[in-house]
Amino acid sequence: xxxxxxxxxxxxxxxxxxxxxxxxxxxxxxxxxxxxxxxxxxxxxxxxxxxxxxxxxxxxxxxxxxxxxxxxxxxxxxxxxxxxxxxxxxxxxxxxxxxxxxxxxxxxxxxxxxxxxxxxxxxxxxxxxxxxxxxxxxxxxxxxxxxxxxxxxxxxxxxxxxxxxxxxxxxxxxxxxxxxxxxxxxxxxxxxxxxxxxxxxxxxxxxxxxxxxxxxxxxxxxxxxxxxxxxxxxxxxxxxxxxxxxxxxxxxxxxxxxxxxxxxxxxxxxxxxxxxxxxxxxxxxxxxxxxxxxxxxxxxxxxxxxxxxxxxxxxxxxxx
Amino acid sequence: xxxxxxxxxxxxxxxxxxxxxxxxxxxxxxxxxxxxxxxxxxxxxxxxxxxxxxxxxxxxxxxxxxxxxxxxxxxxxxxxxxxxxxxxxxxxxxxxxxxxxxxxxxxxxxxxxxxxxxxxxxxxxxxxxxxxxxxxxxxxxxxxxxxxxxxxxxxxxxxxxxxxxxxxxxxxxxxxxxxxxxxxxxxxxxxxxxxxxxxxxxxxxxxxxxxxxxxxxxxxxxxx
Numbered sequence: 001x002x003x004x005x006x007x008x009x010x011x012x013x014x015x016x017x018x019x020x021x022x023x024x025x026x027x028x029x030x031x032x033x034x035x036x037x038x039x040x041x042x043x044x045x046x047x048x049x050x051x052x053x054x055x056x057x058x059x060x061x062x063x064x065x066x067x068x069x070x071x072x073x074x075x076x077x078x079x080x081x082x083x084x085x086x087x088x089x090x091x092x093x094x095x096x097x098x099x100x101x102x103x104x105x106x107x108x109x110x111x112x113x114x115x116x117x118x119x120x121x122x123x124x125x126x127x128x129x130x131x132x133x134x135x136x137x138x139x140x141x142x143x144x145x146x147x148x149x150x151x152x153x154x155x156x157x158x159x160x161x162x163x164x165x166x167x168x169x170x171x172x173x174x175x176x177x178x179x180x181x182x183x184x185x186x187x188x189x190x191x192x193x194x195x196x197x198x199x200x201x202x203x204x205x206x207x208x209x210x211x212x213x214x215x216x217x218x219x220x221x222x223x224x225x226x227x228x229x230x231x232x233x234x235x236x237x238x239x240x241x242x243x244x245x246x247x248x249x250x251x252x253x254x255x256x257x258x259x260x261x262x263x264x265x266x267x268x269x270x271x272x273x274x275x276x277x278x279x280x281x282x283x284x285x286x287x288x289x290x291x292x293x294x295x296x297x298x299x300x301x302x303x304x305x306x307x308x309x310x311x312x313x314x315x316x317x318x319x320x
Numbered sequence: 321x322x323x324x325x326x327x328x329x330x331x332x333x334x335x336x337x338x339x340x341x342x343x344x345x346x347x348x349x350x351x352x353x354x355x356x357x358x359x360x361x362x363x364x365x366x367x368x369x370x371x372x373x374x375x376x377x378x379x380x381x382x383x384x385x386x387x388x389x390x391x392x393x394x395x396x397x398x399x400x401x402x403x404x405x406x407x408x409x410x411x412x413x414x415x416x417x418x419x420x421x422x423x424x425x426x427x428x429x430x431x432x433x434x435x436x437x438x439x440x441x442x443x444x445x446x447x448x449x450x451x452x453x454x455x456x457x458x459x460x461x462x463x464x465x466x467x468x469x470x471x472x473x474x475x476x477x478x479x480x481x482x483x484x485x486x487x488x489x490x491x492x493x494x495x496x497x498x499x500x501x502x503x504x505x506x507x508x509x510x511x512x513x514x515x516x517x518x519x520x521x522x523x524x525x526x527x528x529x530x531x532x533x534x535x536x537x538x539x540x541x542x543x544x
Contacts (some may be wrong), residue, residue, distance in 0.1 A: 001413075001427040001450060008389045009408035009455050030453070034433055041431050054456055078445075104519025105497070106436055109445040110452070153536050234518035235434060274453065 002041050004047055004246065009058040015184045015209055018053045020266075023207035027051040031076055032111035034103070035119045042129040044137050047260055059067040061114075061211060064088065071215040074115030079170070080105065080317035082113060092215055094224035094243040098173035101228045103233040114210040116170045117193065119200055122237050123153070123164035136162045137199045151300040152239060155308065163296065164202070166194055169235045171262045172254040173226050174213065176243035182212040194261035222247035225318035229307050242311035246272055246319035253315065255289065258308050265289035268312055277320040286313035346444045372396060397422070398467025401524045406454045413449035415457075416464060424465035424492035428521070436520035437493040440464050446500040446516075452538040465492035468499050474540035475499055475533070482533035486524035494520050498534045 012018035021027050028049035030036050036052070039045055055061070059078040064085050071092055073082060082088055083100035102108055102116060120126070125133040125144040134140035135191045144164040145153045153163040174181070174190040181188045185208050196203050204210070218224060224245040230236035238257040245252045251264040251273045268285035289312040295302035337462040348394045394403045397420060404419060411431075416422045431433035438450040441463040469476050475498055478484075485491040494517060501508060508516070513531045 001411075001431045003414070004409035004435075006407070009391070009453070011456075030456075033456075034448075036453055037453070038432055052453075054453075056456065080445075104434075105516055106439055106446055106448045106519045107433055110447050156502065173470050235521075283370065 004037070004040055007040070007049055008051045009054065010051060011054045013057060015055075015058060015061075015211060018055050018058065019207040021051060021053050021251055022209070029052055029209065030054050030188055031056060031115045032078070032107075034107050035115060039127075042127075044127050044129060044131060046131050046134060053208065066091075066217070068127065069217050071217065073113055073213040073215070073237055075210045075212060076112050078109060078253070079103075079111050079113060079116060080108040084110065084221060088106045091217060092224065093100075093175060094176055094226040094245060095171040095179075095215065097226035098228075098241070098243060101167040101226065101241075103237075108253055109237075113170060113213055115204055116168055117174065118202055118204070118210060119168060119214075121164040122167040122275045126164055130213045131266060135163055136160065140197055144266065146296070149300065150296050152304075153296060153301050154259050155290070155295065155301055155304050156259040156263055162260060165257045165259060166261050168262075169226070169228060169238060169241055169256070169258055172243040173224075174215070174254040175204070175262045175264060176226075176245045176252045176253040177215050177217040177224060178245075178252060180215055181208050181210055182214060183208045185205075187214075191262075191264065196261070218245060219247065219250075222250065223319040225315050227318060229311060240307045240311050242308070242315040242320055244312070244315035246277060246316055248269065248274060251316075253285070253312060255288065255308055257312065258293070258304065265312055267291060268316075272316055279317070282313045282316040286310060351500060391455045391458070393455060395457050395459065396461045398470065402404040408455050412440070412442075412448055412452040412454050412457055412462075415454040416440065416449060416462070422464050422466050424496075426489055426492060428489065434521075435493070436497060437490050437492070439493040439496045439520070441496050441500045441503075442533070443499065444503065446497045463496070463499070465495045465541065468495055473499060473537070474544075475502065475537040478533045478537040478540065482529045482536070484526055484529040484533040485522075486526055490520060490522045490524075493495070494530060498530070498537070501534070502538055503540060506538060506541060508534070510535060 010021060026049060028036055030052045032220045040048065056076060061074040062080065063074040064077055065072050066087050066107045070303045079099040079102050083096055089096040123145060124137050125148065126137050133144045136143045143161050143163050151164060154165050179190040181190055181193050183204065193202055222245055228241040229239045238256060240257050242255045251269040253268050255265055267288040271288050272281055272285045286309040290305050293305045293308065295305060389408050390405050392403060392405050402420065404415060406415065413425045416425050425440055426437035426438040427450060433448045433451045438448055439446050440449045442460050474494055479495065497517055497520055505512060510531045513534045517530055
């Protein structure tokens with residue numbers, strides 16, 4: 001097994017302490033560690049962090065509580081705890097299901113919700129060991145997926161010429177549930193959280209740390225669902241996933257792994273809003289979701305369009 | 321390959337010939353071990369363990385003297401207490417294998433966290449020891465397949481009865497994961513078992529044998 005190159009390690013006592021270390025640069029946060037330790041072991045990034053700041057030692061960031069019309073989840077809450085939580089499963093079904101479908105049981109026992117939304121892309125050029133492809137997303141000049149094998153890449157075009165997709169399962173659920181993400185600096189609408197120019201995965205500043213996820217309690221009659229297509233039932237990242245929250249008056253539908261950030265299917269929302277949830281309406285909404293989708297030259301990722309359409313349809317039907 | 325790894329491998333080979341047990345070999349080789357526990361649950365106090373580290377050949381001390389970032393951690397492994405000086409870039413798996421001599425956390429996928437072979441139970445959770453930093457395990461209570469076998473947990477007999485392995489390489493990962501499930505859920509359904517073991521890979525394809533084996537172990541536990 002490849003061992004890590006040396007780094008320093010600091011156990012942070014408070015969020016402010018962790019932020020101040022991050023601000024000095026060349027530092028990275030470690031929470032569950034399932035993403036960062038992989039990127040470091042295989043040296044996929046041009047820069048290796050000199051310091052890892054452990055935030056697991058910060059108290060009071062691991063909780064699930066429902067109060068004043070809102071579900072509040074601490075950033076350090078393990079995905080498995082969210083998946084198993086009765087309150088999340090009952091009222092915030094999409095989030096519980098998304099947490100449950102993330103990775104493998106072991107990764108869910110280690111990985112946190114804060115880490116899941118901040119994870120780096122799984123683009124196989126980006127992830128190639130020893131920074132073999134110094135791509136656009138790492139500050140290079142080329143997106144290797146454009147001319148290379150792009151069967152898992154974006155169907156909604158590039159962002160600054162980068163074709164990588166966001167691999168998070170919980171991200172679309174948070175967008176569909178209209179969640180907010182609290183950091184040590186501000187409160188961000190989930191929809192804007194990944195709205196970022198390449199390089200980078202989130203809009204967070206260098207010294208910004210996610211501290212809490214806030215999900216407003218869905219109004220009566222609203223139901224939510226999450227559905228995922230992956231090659232394997234477990235361990236895998238999504239090829240396409242979709243979360244939906246649909247009721248009589250409102251609908252929010254969000255796809256992920258189809259674009260640089262979670263992709264809200266606004267047209268589908270308009271189509272299904274106020275209509276009865278049946279096969280025909282759900283199918284029409286699915287078709288509308290991929291109206292703007294385009295396969296990349298060579299059609300290698302064309303299959304994802306059909307899958308995205310079906311994911312939207314099934315996510316809506318699951319809200320019936 | 322480091323000197324120590326060579327010795328460990330040599331020990332395993334010798335065991336294969338049946339001349340000398342791995343336990344004896346490693347003890348005789350004078351490796352850096354927390355007491356003479358070697359996979360047993362014999363108790364080694366923290367000071368003993370630390371002393372052994374210090375007494376060992378300096379060249380063999382894995383923490384090089386100039387490294388400034390050494391932390392001292394205390395942890396409980398299979399009921400025995402250990403103290404170690406660790407560097408930040410050590411994985412828990414490395415610590416368990418190379419320092420304590422517990423060889424059940426396997427390396428298969430190479431450290432991606434994709435196979436479940438290195439699973440140990442840490443504070444009640446089944447976690448991947450290849451993606452856990454040793455320096456973050458201070459105060460942790462860890463259980464490996466060796467400890468589960470030593471405690472005569474019914475899962476072991478059940479796995480033998482149901483032939484839930486062929487080559488056996490992935491088995492410690494399955495056993496620890498299944499035991500963590502039974503600790504939390506003494507009455508699992510078959511779906512629960514399949515769900516809990518969904519992160520463990522087995523290239524021999526023994527998947528069908530695992531749910532009945534775990535369910536039978538659950539029954540045996542209830543009778544106890």
